[in-house]
Each structure stands twice: as structure tokens, then as C-alpha cells.
Amino acid sequence: DSAPFSSSTAAGPDPYCYRMDYPSMGICLIINNKNFHSSTGMNARNGTDIDAAYAMKTFSSLGYNVKVENDRTVAQMKELLSRVSKQDHSGSASFVCVLLSHGDEGVIYGIDGCERFENLTQYFKGDRCRSLVGKPKLFFIQACRGSALDGGSWIETDSVDGQTSERIPVEADFLYAYSTAPGYYSWRNTSNGSWFMQSLCEMLLRYSGELELMQIMTRVNRKVALHFESSSSLPGFSSKKQIPCIVSMLTKDFYFPKK
Numbered sequence: 001d002s003a004p005f006s007s008s009t010a011a012g013p014d015p016y017c018y019r020m021d022y023p024s025m026g027i028c029l030i031i032n033n034k035n036f037h038s039s040t041g042m043n044a045r046n047g048t049d050i051d052a053a054y055a056m057k058t059f060s061s062l063g064y065n066v067k068v069e070n071d072r073t074v075a076q077m078k079e080l081l082s083r084v085s086k087q088d089h090s091g092s093a094s095f096v097c098v099l100l101s102h103g104d105e106g107v108i109y110g111i112d113g114c115e116r117f118e119n120l121t122q123y124f125k126g127d128r129c130r131s132l133v134g135k136p137k138l139f140f141i142q143a144c145r146g147s148a149l150d151g152g153s154w155i156e157t158d159s160v161d162g163q164t165s166e167r168i169p170v171e172a173d174f175l176y177a178y179s180t181a182p183g184y185y186s187w188r189n190t191s192n193g194s195w196f197m198q199s200l201c202e203m204l205l206r207y208s209g210e211l212e213l214m215q216i217m218t219r220v221n222r223k224v225a226l227h228f229e230s231s232s233s234l235p236g237f238s239s240k241k242q243i244p245c246i247v248s249m250l251t252k253d254f255y256f257p258k259k
């Protein structure tokens with residue numbers, strides 16, 4: 001299918017939008033870690049299968065070739081990401097990776113321990129993954145980034161291209177969409193899935209083909225921030241809030257195709 005927003009006119013492709021006129025949207029790799037080795041001391045992430053299923057449905061409907069990998073060790077995650085990065089992505093418009101796991105500041109867990117986040121994403125940098133150079137590499141991360149809890153605060157209710165031979169930085173064209181701000185806990189409802197993944201999938205399905213990716217992510221921020229509040233029997237864990245955190249190294253606008 002042709003891409004709705006792209007950009008190929010008589011004047012040539014729009015230099016401010018990522019090209020979408022590739023044979024495929026690309027691979028969406030979902031790593032869904034639920035059951036952890038007892039040596040890690042980590043609880044089972046009940047509810048994560050709902051996130052994985054919703055992400056699978058969402059990215060399939062956006063045209064991605066989705067692969068789900070359950071309960072991977074750190075070594076398996078690295079092997080998997082390394083292998084995918086070495087595939088030929090020349091017919092793909094982009095690459096998506098959804099990571100569902102436990103985490104802490106700067107690290108994400110395999111089922112047997114943790115690994116620095118950059119150690120997992122490094123395989124896709126411009127100097128290591130040539131067939132994705134200049135294309136968006138989108139990482140969506142549902143994981144804690146610490147143990148801080150956001151008590152919220154009250155507000156007044158009414159206040160509220162053409163590929164030339166230019167050199168580009170190897171860190172360019174990445175988007176890291178974190179479920180929560182640095183240092184903070186990330187909430188997951190065991191019967192309805194995590195706040196972030198529920199909101200992300202809902203907004204992607206609703207606004208793709210209409211809004212640009214960063215605008216969609218701002219809608220996700222708003223949904224998580226306003227729609228959810230924790231309820232817990234653990235003392236001090238109730239009535240907490242959460243705000244996702246978008247870290248963008250994208251260099252152009254990105255429109256998912258119209259469904």
C-alpha cells in the first residue's frame with residue numbers, strides 16, 4: 001500500500017518526514033519477561049501477557065511483522081537483538097522493539113539478572129546496523145526505573161529524503177519511549193495490564209495515520225497522567241501517579257500509515 005503522508009511529490013520526497021514507501025513497515029520485536037529466576041528476587045509480572053497481546057495486536061494492525069519472545073535471559077536478549085540487527089532491513093521503513101520487564105535506573109532485566117539498557121540497544125546504532133541507517137528505531141519500554149513513587153499534586157480544574165551521502169551521528173533516529181520518569185516506579189495492573197502499554201496501544205490505534213508520533217506520545221503521557229491512580233493494600237502505595245518519558249533522537253516526523 002502507499003503511504004498516506006509520504007511525501008513523494010513532483011518536488012521529491014519531503015525531507016522533514018521519514019520515508020514510508022518501503023515494501024514493509026519492518027520488524028516489531030516484543031520481549032515479554034514474566035517469570036524470573038528466584039536468584040533475582042523478582043516477582044512474577046502478572047498482567048504482562050495482556051500487554052504483550054495488546055502490543056502484538058496494535059503493531060500487527062500498523063503493518064509490522066511482529067515476533068514475541070517470552071521469558072528471555074540477558075544472554076538470550078542480547079543474542080536475539082544482535083541477530084535481528086544483522087538481518088537485512090533494506091526493505092523496511094523502521095524497526096520497533098517493545099521491552100516488557102522489571103527494571104531499575106538505567107537497567108532492564110532478563111529473567112536471570114539485569115543489563116544496562118544501552119548494552120541492549122547498541123546493536124542498532126548507525127555504525128553497526130547499516131540497513132537501518134536514517135530510519136526510525138523505536139523502543140517502547142515498560143519497566144521500573146527506580147522505586148520512587150509520585151504522590152501527584154492538585155491542580156485547579158480549569159488550568160489544565162532523499163538519502164544523500166551526508167554523515168549522520170550513530171545515535172540518530174532512535175526514540176526511547178519509557179513508561180515512567182527516571183528514578184520512578186512503573187505501575188502494572190495485574191488484570192488489565194500496565195498503564196503505559198494500555199495507553200500506548202489505545203492511542204496508537206486511535207491516532208495513527210492522523211497525528212505525528214510525538215503528538216501521539218504526548219496523548220499517551222496525558223492518558224497515563226490523568227486517567228490512572230494506584231490502588232493498593234500495601235501501605236504508602238495507594239493514590240500514586242505516573243508520567244511516561246519520551247527521549248527522542250528522531251530527526252524527522254514519523255507518521256504510521258493509515259490503517
Ligand SMILES: *[C@@H]1O[C@H](CO)[C@@H](O)[C@H](O)[C@H]1NC(C)=O
Nearest residue numbers: 034042043044045046047190
Ligand atoms: C501471579 O499470579 C499467580 C497465579 O495467579 C499467583 O499465584 C501469584 O501470587 C501472582 N504473583 C504476584 C506477584 O502477584
Ligand SMILES: *[C@@H]1O[C@H](CO)[C@@H](O)[C@H](O)[C@H]1NC(C)=O
Nearest residue numbers: 107114115116117118119120
Ligand atoms: C555492558 O557491556 C559491556 C561491554 O560488553 C560490559 O563490559 C558491561 O559489563 C555491560 N554492562 C552491564 C551492566 O552488564
Ligand SMILES: *[C@@H]1O[C@H](CO)[C@@H](O)[C@H](O)[C@H]1NC(C)=O
Nearest residue numbers: 054191192193198199202227
Ligand atoms: C482496561 O483495559 C481495557 C482494554 O485495554 C480498556 O478499554 C479499559 O479502559 C481498561 N480499564 C481501565 C479502568 O483502565
Ligand SMILES: *[C@@H]1O[C@H](CO)[C@@H](O)[C@H](O)[C@H]1NC(C)=O
Nearest residue numbers: 189190191192229230231232
Ligand atoms: C485494575 O484494573 C481494574 C479494571 O480497570 C480495576 O477495577 C482495578 O481496581 C485495578 N486494580 C488495581 C490494583 O489498581
